[in-house]
Each structure stands twice: as structure tokens, then as C-alpha cells.
Amino acid sequence: MRKIISLMCLIFIFNSFLFAKDNLKNSPRCKTVVCIHGFLRSKLSMSMIARSFRKDGFDVLNWGYSSRKRKIKEHAELLVMDLKLISQKKPGQPISFVTHSMGGLVLRSAINNPKCPIEAKMGKIILLAPPNRGSIIARKLGKFKLGRLIFGRYAGRELMDSSNFDYLGNFPPNLPVLVIAGSFSLNPFISGKNDGKVAVDETFLSAPHEHKIIYAGHTFISFNKKAIYYSKKFIKK
Numbered sequence: 001m002r003k004i005i006s007l008m009c010l011i012f013i014f015n016s017f018l019f020a021k022d023n024l025k026n027s028p029r030c031k032t033v034v035c036i037h038g039f040l041r042s043k044l045s046m047s048m049i050a051r052s053f054r055k056d057g058f059d060v061l062n063w064g065y066s067s068r069k070r071k072i073k074e075h076a077e078l079l080v081m082d083l084k085l086i087s088q089k090k091p092g093q094p095i096s097f098v099t100h101s102m103g104g105l106v107l108r109s110a111i112n113n114p115k116c117p118i119e120a121k122m123g124k125i126i127l128l129a130p131p132n133r134g135s136i137i138a139r140k141l142g143k144f145k146l147g148r149l150i151f152g153r154y155a156g157r158e159l160m161d162s163s164n165f166d167y168l169g170n171f172p173p174n175l176p177v178l179v180i181a182g183s184f185s186l187n188p189f190i191s192g193k194n195d196g197k198v199a200v201d202e203t204f205l206s207a208p209h210e211h212k213i214i215y216a217g218h219t220f221i222s223f224n225k226k227a228i229y230y231s232k233k234f235i236k237k
Contacts, residue, residue, distance in 0.1 A: 032059045032086055032093065032123075033235065036079070037222075038101025039067045039159060040150075048223050049098050049231065056232065061086065067102065068152040072168065075155065076109035080116050087117035096123035096235050100222045101198070102155065104130035105165050112169030125177045126231040129195050129221050132179075133202040134163035136190055170207040177209035178234045180227050182216040195221065210234070 033053045035046035043050075043064040050062040063082060065075050086095060095117075099107050104127040110116055131138070141147030142160025151160050158165075171177050181203040182195030193200040195218035204211065216224040 031057075031235075032061065032090060032095045034083070034086075034095060034097050035060065035062045036097065036099040036103030036107055037064065037067075038099075038103050038129075039155060041067070041100065045100060045222050046098070049228055052228050052232065053098075056236075065106070067155055069154060071154045072102070072105050072158055072165075073109045075106045076113055076168075077115075079106060079110040080113045083110065083120045084115070084117050087119040090119070093119060094123035095120045096125065098126040098128070098231050098235075099130065100128045101130060101218065102159065104128075104132070105168060108165065108171065109168040111171055111175075121172055121175055123175075124235045125171060125175060126234060127177065127179045127203070127205075128227055128231075129182050129198050129218050130179060130203055131159065131198045132165060132205050134165070135159055135198050135202060137187065137197050139163065140189060166206055170205065171209075173208055176234070177205065177207070178230065179203050179205065179209055179211045180221070180230055181211070181213050182218055182221045182224075183213050184215050184217045 035050045037043060037045045043062045046062050050060045053060050061082065063079060065078060067075070083095060097107055107125065111120060138151070138159040139161070142151065148160065151157060181198075181200045183193045183200060185194045185196040187194065187196045190196070190199055193213065195216065197218040200213060212230055214224060214226045214230070216227060221227050
């Protein structure tokens with residue numbers, strides 16, 4: 001009788017282990033989110049979003065780069081290198097993204113890089129205040145010597161010169177994308193709804209995507225509670 005009971009206990013423990021293992025595979029801890037900041041910003045600007053996802057059990061890479069020192073495609077090449085490292089550690093597991101401003105353009109270029117791992121095309125994407133159709137304020141500042149000095153010769157020059165970034169490529173149609181645009185602004189030089197730096201009309205992609213507008217300014221939209229809420233809801237659903 002004791003042998004039977006012992007055997008049953010072993011079977012129960014073994015099944016429990018398998019169940020726990022399966023749950024671990026399907027838990028948020030096995031999901032990765034990469035945060036990408038915008039032009040003239042740092043990882044600090046994405047720290048609140050990164051911390052919020054970590055609290056919910058996600059593995060988070062708050063990716064930083066020197067935004068003035070390279071062109072957008074060159075930043076994207078560096079991002080792809082880190083995405084390959086993640087995919088090697090977690091093969092077959094989706095990588096999702098939350099980006100701010102120019103970070104969304106860097107991601108677009110990375111996703112279209114032939115060396116980008118398939119895992120980066122299996123997750124979901126949040127674009128906060130992305131200048132997908134350029135930034136009218138950047139183009140205006142580009143007409144002045146001081147503006148050109150601040151923006152620099154590389155990615156900043158692209159922001160000053162471009163009114164459309166489709167040359168970076170589009171996101172694959174099967175990749176869920178949510179654009180969150182801001183509508184709080186005191187800037188008299190931009191007509192229509194805008195966040196102070198990017199007009200709402202400039203945030204739209206030419207590829208299929210979901211779109212939301214929240215009452216937030218460009219600089220601090222990554223700290224906005226609604227932006228974080230919608231980002232987490234979209235990636236989790």
C-alpha cells in the first residue's frame with residue numbers, strides 16, 4: 001500500500017512539474033519588450049514604461065543609442081545586432097517594442113534589415129508620437145543655422161529634410177502596430193492637432209495599423225499614464 005501511495009505521490013509531483021514548466025513558457029516572463037527612445041533623448045525617457053512592463057513580468061531591454069551620431073539606418077543596424085542576441089537566447093519567442101518619436105523610425109529600418117531576426121517580426125509594436133510623415137517643426141528649424149547645429153548632420157538632418165520616411169520600409173502587414181499620438185500643444189507654428197513637435201496627421205503610417213490620440217505633449221508622452229496603459233493593453237491582448 002505504501003509503495004502505491006509513494007508511486008502516486010511521485011506521479012503527482014512529476015505532473016505538477018510539467019504543468020509549472022508549461023505555465024512558465026506561456027507566462028509574461030518569457031515575453032520580451034524592447035523600449036527605444038527618440039532623438040536627443042536617453043534611456044531615462046523610457047524608464048517608466050520599462051519599469052511598468054517589468055512589474056508585469058516582462059523581460060525588458062531599454063535600448064539606448066547616441067541619436068545625433070549616426071543616420072537612422074546605421075542606428076537600426078546596431079539595434080539588429082542586439083535583437084539577434086535576444087533571439088539567440090530565446091529562439092522562437094516574440095519580441096515586442098515600445099518606441100518614442102524617432103525610435104519608431106529606427107525600428108522600421110531595423111525590421112526591414114535583411115539580418116533582422118524573425119522573432120522581432122512575431123511580436124507587437126507601439127509607436128508613441130512617431131514622425132512617420134516627418135515633423136513640420138523639425139523642417140522649420142532646419143532653415144536656421146542654430147537648428148541645423150542642434151540637429152546635426154546625420155539622423156537629425158533626415159528629420160529636418162524628410163516629409164515621409166517610407167524609404168525606411170514599412171512594417172509587415174501581419175505585424176500588429178498601434179500608433180499613439182499626442183494632442184497637447186502650445187506651439188503656434190503647427191496647425192491642427194499636434195503634440196508640440198509632431199502633428200497628429202504626421203503620425204499615421206501608410207501600412208495598416210491602429211491609431212489612438214491622447215491628451216499629451218511630445219516630450220513627456222512616454223511618461224503619460226494613458227500611453228503606458230494602452231501600450232500594455234495592446235501587447236497583452
